[in-house]
Amino acid sequence: MSRKKAPKSVVKRLPVYLRILDNLIRRDVEIISSRVLSDETGFTAEQIRKDLAYFGAFGTRGTGYNTSYLREKLLRIIGLDKQTKIIVIGFGHLGKALTRYNMNKNPYVKIVGAFDNDPNELHTDIEGLQVYSMDKLSEVIQKEDVKVAILTVPAEVAQQVVDILVENGITAILNFAPTKLHTPEGVYVHNADLTIELQSLIYYSQEDEGRALKE
Amino acid sequence: MSRKKAPKSVVKRLPVYLRILDNLIRRDVEIISSRVLSDETGFTAEQIRKDLAYFGAFGTRGTGYNTSYLREKLLRIIGLDKQTKIIVIGFGHLGKALTRYNMNKNPYVKIVGAFDNDPNELHTDIEGLQVYSMDKLSEVIQKEDVKVAILTVPAEVAQQVVDILVENGITAILNFAPTKLHTPEGVYVHNADLTIELQSLIYYSQEDEGRALKE
DNA sequence: CTGATTTTGTGAAATGTAAAACTATATTCA
DNA sequence: TGAATATAGTTTTACATTTCACAAAATCAG
Incomplete structure (x- = not known):
């Protein structure tokens, strides 16, 4: 059935x-x-x-x-019966924290690389993690056959990075960049926009939700 | 009307x-x-x-x-017409990253304090941020009249922290701890559970969503 | 000034999601 | 063994949200 x-x-x-x-x-x-x-x-x-x-x-x-x-x-x-390979793009504070979090707490996934433009971010104290410069993006995605990406780059460059991701076969993106991403059919984007979460939370923090009413 | x-x-x-x-x-x-x-x-x-x-x-x-x-x-x-005071509880990597993110990018909110049990976390390089030990929680919430909290503590202590938050008048919680929180009516919890986001993303990353079908 | 055009605001219909009610199957115990 | 009980699976109903269709109001062109 x-x-x-x-x-x-x-x-x-x-x-x-x-x-x-x-x-x-x-x-x-x-x-x-x-x-x-x-x-x-x-x-x-x-x-x-x-x-x-x-x-x-x-x-x-x-x-x-x-x-x-x-x-x-x-x-x-x-889809967790086999380990899922993931990359993290944007290796600032948030990217690093998310990487650490997943490497410690999430046995079902494997982070096979992190990417950043800033040379200062290209070394790390996270054990067993490869950090690459941005121009290695296509190469690593294809070589490792990665399908899932976590995106923590600035809003201004997010779309441009996403275009590269899609081009190289990424099919799912967890987007922390505060901007709308344009992707073709078949690429799934989940927006984890912390500012939006927080602002909608503030709405509910106010006892006077009556401001939503008019008489 | x-x-x-x-x-x-x-x-x-x-x-x-x-x-x-x-x-x-x-x-x-x-x-x-x-x-x-x-x-x-x-x-x-x-x-x-x-x-x-x-x-x-x-x-x-x-x-x-x-x-x-x-x-x-x-x-x-x-509710952003007046600045909203926020506290961050749990000042590990994720807590720090979120704090930095909001202090830099979110002019509508003000983080009035961060809290952690671990003395190592009680100093910070984030300018203008007060970091307190956990036993100052009640005092700060009441003194600053805070209504909104970001929670990044381990799952095991999350409920216990939430009880303190609720007791002191917090009405909205952005919960990053991977556990269900029990709160009384009138307290709004938004779960931002990164593991769950990532796992549901993996579901969609698989071309073969046909596994959802049986014949 | 008047008719055509634009665009908001809203009631109604369609769709999607959750809850409730019901049915089928397994277990337990007299 | 068989009636009572427990619980999964399915169907139905109710509810919530989105989409559709159009009236109302403002603007614009001549």
């Missing part, structure tokens, strides 16, 4: 389920119900079951889900 | 409009149509008009929007 394409909102929840499963397995929990997953994640049990149903039937009625089995399935669905 | 509460999706777009307006004003553009705003933002013109309609009628039919006027209105709606 054929299923519909999973909406973005569903895909965003899969890594949350995965993380919870990792925690449960570490605590030797073998079976978990959608009800308990609901408590752990904050999503409703119905939603969790529905989300998983986009990809198959992984549970046992009357019992629940086997944590290890469901984890394996999720890894495969998300 | 009374308007409905603006949905989250609308609030998330307001800062995008604001950024475009800032750029236009810098280029001395005085009038802008929803059509051109659409080109700049990637959102449809209808959506932009509808978004703005949640808060009032700011344009002139037949002409468009006055950039300076709309900017003033948006600043007021978002």
